[in-house]
Amino acid sequence: MSRTYLNADLHCHSVVSDGTLTPEQLAERAAARGVELWALTDHDEVGGQHRAAAAANAAGLDYLTGTEISVSFAGHTVHIVGLGFDADDAALSQGLYDTRNGRGPRAREMAQQLEQAGIAGAYEGALRHAGNPELISRTHFARYLVETGVCSDTYDVFRHYLTEGKPGYVPHTWARLRDAVSWIVNAGGLAVIAHPARYDFSANEEYALFSEFKQLGGRGVEVITGSHRPHEYLSYADLAREFDLAASRGSDFHSPDESQVDLGQLPYLPASLTPVWDLLQDRIQRA
Known part of the structure; x- marks a missing residue:
């Protein structure tokens, strides 16, 4: 499974966080759309992981554990995806509980x-x-x-509504980048910067994010994602090479009625990049 031309979808959400489908429904949908390697990455939560792994196995999918952690960095909310960790790790579970408690x-x-x-x-x-x-x-x-x-x-x-300067917007202080990366790594997983083009960073702020993330032990970045446009695939492929980060791929699917990209429907990773699943071979739960 070391090839880049793998239909991996390593970013999506279920009813356990803010998706509209159950982990079981997502596994069936992923399999029906040709996904070969799947991860459920609910926000600040691992409560659906055992259900997702069992459903993936039943649907013939290889599976990686996943979560998406909310982080405050340089006055922005940034998301860090964790992949391939021990879903029963106590420190990770406590950290996620503290993060979502607010x-x-x-x-x-x-x-x-x-x-x-x-x-x-x-x-x-x-x-x-x-x-x-x-x-x-x-x-x-x-x-x-x-x-x-x-x-x-x-x-x-x-x-x-609900965005800065509009009614209903309330800022929140999430986990620190250092904490999120350490929870993932100490639980045996790999930390990935999620959909980096979504953050309203200056060039200097983005460089600081990637630099600190790499220094803290982060090892991947989402290059192909439902939140990126084609020219951004190329930009973040270049940043992956510059920072020697593995590349990830995920739809960020939430709902059949709301999501712009369905499970498994993204372009493949560029062949010149190292896929995150190359670094997680021993963590993949095989169908």
Whole structure:
């Protein structure tokens, strides 16, 4: 499985965080769309890992454990994906619990701001969309605003609400980059910078992120992802080479109705890059 031309999808979300499908449904969908190696990467949570691994095995998929950790860096929220770790590692589980623990108070403050903007019942409405109340997020609020007709779709929500300078936006301090990378590495996994083009970084800030990440033991970056455009594939392939990072590939799939890219539908990694799965051969749970 060392080839770059592998249909690996190593970034997606289930109802355990802010997706709309169960781990079992995601495994079936991935298999139906030709995925060969799959990882479920719920936000700040590993509660769906054993279900996902069993479902992957039943569907004939090779599987890597995964999570996506929210990190505060240079005044921005950055996401670090962990792959191939021990899903029962106590330090990782505690760190993720501490990271998501602040979401509840943040959600209530978001609801208060939306109420001041004339949108009532947002907290209760968002909670109905949250499969895991500990992980209530902007995505769940967005679904409520679409459900009630305030906005036409989730993209419209983020144009008018829930982002900086708009009603409902509440900043949150997440884990430190150092902590996120160490939790993953100490649990036997590999840390990956998720969808780097999404962050509104200056060139210097981005260079600082990659430099510190590599110094802390991070070893990968998402090059091919549903959040990147084709020219960004090339930019982050170049950065992977510059920082000697392995390359990852993932759709960032959340929902059949919301996601721009479906499971397994991305271009392959460039052949000149080292795939993350080359470094995780002994961590892959074989079908």
